[in-house]
Amino acid sequence: xxxxxxxxxxxxxxxxxxxxxxxxxxxxxxxxxxxxxxxxxxxxxxxxxxxxxxxxxxxxxxxxxxxxxxxxxxxxxxxxxxxxxxxxxxxxxxxxxxxxxxxxxxxxxxxxxxxxxxxxxxxxxxxxxxxxxxxxxxxxxxxxxxxxxxxxxxxxxxxxxxxxxxxxxxxxxxxxxxxxxxxxxxxxxxxxxxxxxxxxxxxxxxxxxxxxxxxxxxxxxxxxxxxxxxxxxxxxxxxxxxxxxxxxxxxxxxxxxxxxxxxxxxxxxxxxxxxxxxxxxxxxxxxxxxxxxxxxxxxxxxxxxxxx
Amino acid sequence: xxxxxxxxxxxxxxxxxxxxxxxxxxxxxxxxxxxxxxxxxxxxxxxxxxxxxxxxxxxxxxxxxxxxxxxxxxxxxxxxxxxxxxxxxxxxxxxxxxxxxxxxxxxxxxxxxxxxxxxxxxxxxxxxxxxxxxxxxxxxxxxxxxxxxxxxxxxxxxxxxxxxxxxxxxxxxxxxxxxxxxxxxxxxxxxxxxxxxxxxxxxxxxxxxxxxxxxxxxxxxxxxxxxxxxxxxxxxxxxxxxxxxxxxxxxxxxxxxxxxxxxxxxxxxxxxxxxxx
Ligand SMILES: Nc1ncnc2c1ncn2[C@@H]1O[C@H](COP(=O)(O)OP(=O)(O)O)[C@@H](O)[C@H]1O
Ligand SMILES: [Mg+2]
Numbered sequence: 001x002x003x004x005x006x007x008x009x010x011x012x013x014x015x016x017x018x019x020x021x022x023x024x025x026x027x028x029x030x031x032x033x034x035x036x037x038x039x040x041x042x043x044x045x046x047x048x049x050x051x052x053x054x055x056x057x058x059x060x061x062x063x064x065x066x067x068x069x070x071x072x073x074x075x076x077x078x079x080x081x082x083x084x085x086x087x088x089x090x091x092x093x094x095x096x097x098x099x100x101x102x103x104x105x106x107x108x109x110x111x112x113x114x115x116x117x118x119x120x121x122x123x124x125x126x127x128x129x130x131x132x133x134x135x136x137x138x139x140x141x142x143x144x145x146x147x148x149x150x151x152x153x154x155x156x157x158x159x160x161x162x163x164x165x166x167x168x169x170x171x172x173x174x175x176x177x178x179x180x181x182x183x184x185x186x187x188x189x190x191x192x193x194x195x196x197x198x199x200x201x202x203x204x205x206x207x208x209x210x211x212x213x214x215x216x217x218x219x220x221x222x223x224x225x226x227x228x229x230x231x232x233x234x235x236x237x238x239x240x241x242x243x244x245x246x247x248x249x250x251x252x253x254x255x256x257x258x259x260x261x262x263x264x265x266x267x268x269x270x271x272x273x274x275x276x277x278x279x280x281x282x283x284x285x286x287x288x289x290x291x292x293x294x295x296x297x298x299x300x301x302x303x304x305x306x307x308x
Numbered sequence: 309x310x311x312x313x314x315x316x317x318x319x320x321x322x323x324x325x326x327x328x329x330x331x332x333x334x335x336x337x338x339x340x341x342x343x344x345x346x347x348x349x350x351x352x353x354x355x356x357x358x359x360x361x362x363x364x365x366x367x368x369x370x371x372x373x374x375x376x377x378x379x380x381x382x383x384x385x386x387x388x389x390x391x392x393x394x395x396x397x398x399x400x401x402x403x404x405x406x407x408x409x410x411x412x413x414x415x416x417x418x419x420x421x422x423x424x425x426x427x428x429x430x431x432x433x434x435x436x437x438x439x440x441x442x443x444x445x446x447x448x449x450x451x452x453x454x455x456x457x458x459x460x461x462x463x464x465x466x467x468x469x470x471x472x473x474x475x476x477x478x479x480x481x482x483x484x485x486x487x488x489x490x491x492x493x494x495x496x497x498x499x500x501x502x503x504x505x506x507x508x509x510x511x512x513x514x515x516x517x518x519x520x521x522x523x524x525x526x527x528x529x530x531x532x533x534x535x536x537x538x539x540x541x542x543x544x545x546x547x548x549x550x551x552x553x554x555x556x557x558x559x560x561x562x563x564x565x566x567x568x569x570x571x572x573x574x575x576x577x578x579x580x581x582x583x584x585x
Contacts, residue, residue, distance in 0.1 A: 005319060030319075054424055056584050066320035074334070075327025078427035079319065088418040092345050101341045105426035107329045149422075153326075156319055 005030045010060035020046040022212035033189040035203035043212040044192035048161045052082050081150030085161040087142045089134045096130040103152040120148035140171025160191040196294035215301040227300045228292040231270035235263045235284040252276050330427040335435035342440025357448045361455040369459050383548050390461035391470045391543025392516040398478030401448050403507050405441040406485035407499040424583040434579040445478035469546040477539030483571025490578040510536045538563045
């Protein structure tokens with residue numbers, strides 16, 4: 001097995017007394033697509049800034065590309081691509097100029113940057129917007145430009161902090177498609193998200209984080225296998241009847257979770273759980289059998305939903 | 309080279325090589341960004357560079373100077389004010405360049421944060437701001453000096469040395485104002501306050517239009533702590549050989565250099581603190 005391109009041991013970051021990231025340990029292998037899945041405030045962005053050799057860790061060990069960011073920040077950053085949570089494109093410059101200028105921060109010769117800028121605009125499906133003002137771009141286009149900018153140095157690792165948050169479904173799919181291509185080309189991806197579908201689509205392996213700590217680690221499928229059942233039966237009774245219904249449902253499936261608006265029954269076979277419900281004469285307003293997802297894993301681990 | 313098969317050593321070596329280049333030249337790479345952003349305001353900056361001295365010299369040179377027929381300091385009034393006008397143009401231009409453009413980098417489009425994610429070090433980003441400011445201030449001073457020559461406000465070719473003293477005070481302002489602006493996280497109009505309550509009074513009370521000694525004693529301290537006064541006096545020594553003790557001339561230079569270093573070090577520290585949080 002090749003040596004990890006990222007290796008974090010007991011990585012910790014505090015702001016005054018507040019612990020934003022608490023003793024995270026994980027490794028990322030070259031070519032892998034690794035995710036941090038967690039709700040707002042989990043410490044994902046803080047972790048990403050440390051991985052990006054920008055924010056200095058409070059304690060713990062961190063090696064990126066075999067180097068310690070405390071000693072080799074510029075060296076590490078020269079081989080990373082960074083897509084921050086909030087786009088920070090330069091609105092005083094045009095679309096293509098944003099790439100030209102950024103490439104020069106790495107000391108890449110002008111002619112090379114110019115060639116790559118054109119290729120990347122093509123890749124980001126922005127070639128026809130090369131001369132546009134950044135402010136004229138839609139949210140999805142800005143995001144794609146930020147990703148193009150992050151690729152201008154042909155990075156070994158691409159760090160993406162919530163790449164599709166705030167985008168409409170179509171824009172998200174366009175973006176996923178681009179990221180998938182990068183993954184196929186062998187770029188190591190590290191991304192954060194609070195969307196379980198995004199994590200399932202893009203991550204080979206992920207850690208579930210909450211309040212600065214890792215709760216679980218594995219591939220999306222193995223996490224679901226370990227922390228959830230194969231299927232989930234969702235029942236709605238109306239909020240005032242939920243509690244009564246749960247008593248009547250006792251014993252059906254492996255486990256029952258009560259949410260404010262619905263009851264979840266975890267079972268290997270959702271259909272037969274539903275049959276049992278109707279056999280007991282329990283009437284729900286709606287019922288739905290679906291495959292288990294990372295959302296359920298998170299619920300199991302924290303008792304809360306990912307997106308509140 | 310396959311990515312997954314590559315050993316850590318290759319990546320490491322590659323990073324070490326790419327980083328070394330940026331460690332050496334990063335300030336200049338970053339400065340290119342500042343120059344490109346300035347280009348967007350190019351025409352305005354050029355117009356300002358010409359209009360500002362023309363307005364002052366038409367008003368002071370043709371208007372006020374004709375009233376003040378007696379010599380000041382042993383030279384014509386115009387010769388007397390010229391070095392100070394030059395210095396204050398540098399000061400004002402540099403201060404402007406160090407307020408909103410710096411705030412913008414930290415706040416409005418957060419360009420400094422995107423730079424900090426690249427191999428550039430925060431200190432290099434601060435350096436780039438100074439290079440960018442110098443690239444605006446020095447040409448402004450040169451143009452201004454050319455107009456002073458046209459108005460016959462400088463007595464000898466050696467007077468061109470005032471370009472140095474004026475540029476120096478410009479960079480002092482750049483360093484000090486950038487230092488302050490970099491600490492601003494919430495824009496509550498501090499930028500206007502700096503221009504109106506620090507730069508403007510400095511302009512009025514630093515012996516620009518009359519010798520500092522004309523002011524009552526209790527106002528003269530403003531001149532002494534004002535980099536503009538030191539730069540104007542230094543400029544007068546350089547322009548028309550104003551008589552003053554050598555220790556005083558040395559003091560002018562020392563004050564300016566010390567303030568420049570303090571501001572520069574301070575600004576670099578704040579850039580580092582904010583960009584690595
Ligand atoms: N610069 C900072 N100063 C103080 N607290 C911070 C700072 N950055 C983040 N935090 C806090 O650290 C916690 C984790 O934040 P963040 O890493 O942004 O979480 P996430 O990206 O998972 O939403 C939050 O409670 C946040 O308020
Ligand atoms: Mg975040």
